[in-house]
Amino acid sequence: xxxxxxxxxxxxxxxxxxxxxxxTLPATAEKRLSEIRRDKPSVPVIYVSSGSASVIAGSEKxxxxxxxYLKEMGIxxxxxxxGGHGPAVFxxxxxxxxxxxxxxxxxxxxxxxxxxxxNGVFHNDMPVEDLVAxxxxxxFEAWHDIPFIEDIPFFKFQKRVVLExxxxxxxxxxxxxxxxxxxxxxxKTIRNYTxxxxxxxxxxxxxxxxxxxxxxxxxxxxxxxxxxSDNRYLICNAKESDPGSYCDRSALEGDPHRLIxxxxxxxxxxxxxxxxxxxxxxxxxxxxRLKNALEVAREYGIIGHHILSSGFNxxxxxxxxxxxxxxxxETALIGSLEGKRGMPExxxxxxxxxxxxxxxxxxxxxxxLMNVPLIMARGPExxxxxxxxxxxxxxxxxxxGRGRYTGLIEVEMGTSFRTIVxxxxxxxxxxxxxxALQIGGPSGTFITDKNLDLTVDFESLKEQGIAMGSGxxxxxxxxxxxxxxxxxxxxxxxxxxxxxxxxxxxxxGRMLEILENIIRKPHNEDSNATxxxxxxxxxxxxxxxxxxxxxLCGLGQTAPNPFISALGNFREEFExxxxxxxxxxxxxxxxRTFSIDVEKCTGCTVCAAKCPVNAIYGTRLQPxxxxxxKCIGCGICKDVCKFSxxxxx
Amino acid sequence: MRKIEDILxxxxxxxxxxxxxxxxxxxxxxxxxxENAIVQxxxxxxxxTTKIYGLATFYDRFRFIPCGKVHLRICNGTxxxxxxxxxxxxxxxxxxxxEPGQTTRDGKFSYELTxxxxxxxxxxxxxxxxxxxxxxxxxxxxxxxTKFKSLADLK
Numbered sequence: 001x002x003x004x005x006x007x008x009x010x011x012x013x014x015x016x017x018x019x020x021x022x023x024t025l026p027a028t029a030e031k032r033l034s035e036i037r038r039d040k041p042s043v044p045v046i047y048v049s050s051g052s053a054s055v056i057a058g059s060e061k062x063x064x065x066x067x068x069y070l071k072e073m074g075i076x077x078x079x080x081x082x083g084g085h086g087p088a089v090f091x092x093x094x095x096x097x098x099x100x101x102x103x104x105x106x107x108x109x110x111x112x113x114x115x116x117x118x119n120g121v122f123h124n125d126m127p128v129e130d131l132v133a134x135x136x137x138x139x140f141e142a143w144h145d146i147p148f149i150e151d152i153p154f155f156k157f158q159k160r161v162v163l164e165x166x167x168x169x170x171x172x173x174x175x176x177x178x179x180x181x182x183x184x185x186x187x188k189t190i191r192n193y194t195x196x197x198x199x200x201x202x203x204x205x206x207x208x209x210x211x212x213x214x215x216x217x218x219x220x221x222x223x224x225x226x227x228x229s230d231n232r233y234l235i236c237n238a239k240e241s242d243p244g245s246y247c248d249r250s251a252l253e254g255d256p257h258r259l260i261x262x263x264x265x266x267x268x269x270x271x272x273x274x275x276x277x278x279x280x281x282x283x284x285x286x287x288x289r290l291k292n293a294l295e296v297a298r299e300y301g302i303i304g305h306h307i308l309s310s311g312f313n314x315x316x317x318x319x320x321x322x323x324x325x326x327x328x329x330e331t332a333l334i335g336s337l338e339g340k341r342g343m344p345e346x347x348x349x350x351x352x353x354x355x356x357x358x359x360x361x362x363x364x365x366x367x368x369l370m371n372v373p374l375i376m377a378r379g380p381e382x383x384x385x386x387x388x389x390x391x392x393x394x395x396x397x398x399x400x401g402r403g404r405y406t407g408l409i410e411v412e413m414g415t416s417f418r419t420i421v422x423x424x425x426x427x428x429x430x431x432x433x434x435x436a437l438q439i440g441g442p443s444g445t446f447i448t449d450k451n452l453d454l455t456v457d458f459e460s461l462k463e464q465g466i467a468m469g470s471g472x473x474x475x476x477x478x479x480x481x482x483x484x485x486x487x488x489x490x491x492x493x494x495x496x497x498x499x500x501x502x503x504x505x506x507x508x509g510r511m512l513e514i515l516e517n518i519i520r521k522p523h524n525e526d527s528n529a530t531x532x533x534x535x536x537x538x539x540x541x542x543x544x545x546x547x548x549x550x551x552l553c554g555l556g557q558t559a560p561n562p563f564i565s566a567l568g569n570f571r572e573e574f575e576x577x578x579x580x581x582x583x584x585x586x587x588x589x590x591x592r593t594f595s596i597d598v599e600k601c602t603g604c605t606v607c608a609a610k611c612p613v614n615a616i617y618g619t620r621l622q623p624x625x626x627x628x629x630k631c632i633g634c635g636i637c638k639d640v641c642k643f644s645x646x647x648x649x
Numbered sequence: 650m651r652k653i654e655d656i657l658x659x660x661x662x663x664x665x666x667x668x669x670x671x672x673x674x675x676x677x678x679x680x681x682x683x684e685n686a687i688v689q690x691x692x693x694x695x696x697x698t699t700k701i702y703g704l705a706t707f708y709d710r711f712r713f714i715p716c717g718k719v720h721l722r723i724c725n726g727t728x729x730x731x732x733x734x735x736x737x738x739x740x741x742x743x744x745x746x747x748e749p750g751q752t753t754r755d756g757k758f759s760y761e762l763t764x765x766x767x768x769x770x771x772x773x774x775x776x777x778x779x780x781x782x783x784x785x786x787x788x789x790x791x792x793x794x795t796k797f798k799s800l801a802d803l804k
Binding site for chain 1: 668
């Protein structure tokens, strides 16, 4: 839904809801809001999960098919495109609500299944195989024999606070957002509190930065507020480019107005009249939604000059990053916004005193800011009640990899990783064995079965030398080779290293080279080359420690983390690669050795003809053989053999 | 198509901090940064072209040769990697005969590697325009490229 829906509605929401002084609204206004919220729908409503993951799975086509279906059947119904519901395995996900009844959640409703599913729902012939659960609240009639969504493992162990609205409303609809209490805490904040009081409330709530460091947000705001200056800036860091994480993007595309409200409150708290959202590039859906939401908020007068006659001014702009991983680092980010190369600088001075254009600047990430409106609305005590002694609230994770159920999840601080792997994800796909959980992307570490009982909170992770990182959680099973996985991250970091300091620029290159040597086949290698290769392996650990100690910014300091952690937990796998030249996961192609079973080979010559390096010899109609020294392990012979005579070890 | 002058007109002359947005706007309009465009930006911002190139080559997103008619974005995120994206990338490299960031000689194809697109359960994911191809296997690539080729011929 683009733009403002109607001027009359806008006037009602501004004058009678937002500008209304107290928390309780008159009954007439409440009634109208309830209609906007579809609390008691009088027609069937089809909610289509429409996050990035859903779009990739084809939700848009399904939504169009559903629209066509309603028109063809002459059914008066609504189609609501909501934020992503969470479980990526179920996409495209539909949830259908008939008037007076609980909502029914259906999985994998691709374009071709829409008609059958909706037919079933409307004609009381439930398509059970695609039905996941029912979800509802009091006042609705429950379905018989259908489990509740709260009992499904994926949802059972989660606590959805930031994501609470995600399955209910259109992300871009400011009307619904306001009807659900949105922007009221911002208005309450600028009406009732001074800048210091807002910082105090947030500090008391115990909210800490969600992007890894875990600095107390309220305190950071205070530092910026207390730095004398004529102008201050707020930057929302939405540049989430850990290659395996998408939680900030999903959060902001599922509820963009909540983020804008958070930015408004934070800007007010630090006395900033300019805010910048620094968004990851190449993500068209979040970008379009956020841009749209900003425009509508501007029309409503929630951002701009003299906001709703309060005297507070705020301008929010979106800047798309230009593609450099290191720009997630605060000082590099500021450099990039100023039109320079995004290279980190020495801290101090910290951005809170000397940031964008030399002015005090606060940089918060998306998830942190999305918690702020809730804290202002429900009070710091509400927030303090969640989590552990030092880590309050909840944490979003992008659960990916080989788990049975993956997707965007939100858990209370203090939840153990075992609960996430065995509960939310419900184990590993295809009944394979769990190997490790990777947390924090290319600067993160591995959690193995040994310490899976660790809990999600800043302190207990820090003790283990694990950074919370960006929120990417990758479940790894036995089919992944750890050496190859570490090499993948090292390749990424090497490519993204900005080149300013030597330990990171050269260290990542050397480490990558050595790791590649481990998984490469030693072709025609003379003894000296072998010696050099071994020397490299011996140096890996010391390079890692030098990089950790001497790199300028977090990117270089944490770059060896995956390697150090993998070596600590899976040393035997590294040794197998080096000494036995064997990859137990059968991933490293260079280490595979092929041989031909003389019993099965008919001597048809196909493999010899296809071999790119002419490593297969033999006489026609006699068994062939492979010369191991020449073989590059490409596996073509195995693919082309019709008699399964080629075996791999 | 908007001219470079029109894009520059939205910014303040000499404001070095607008360099990245200007480059992004021009790339969005023309698909790449031509030499001509860089020279014009240099005049407008009173900046040497070496500095502009220095900055533009630092960031991944800027290209200096035109995109192909069909531009593929291949997810190289961690989840896609675990599900075998490397083999897919290798297949694409071999079928098209170009590296990421390059364009085929006939101007039909170009491709780039991106970090996570958010479809982690569907990996490996390939995006071409508005369509997403999920659970791609290396064996699917030649057929997929043939299909795209006919698409490119139509453009």
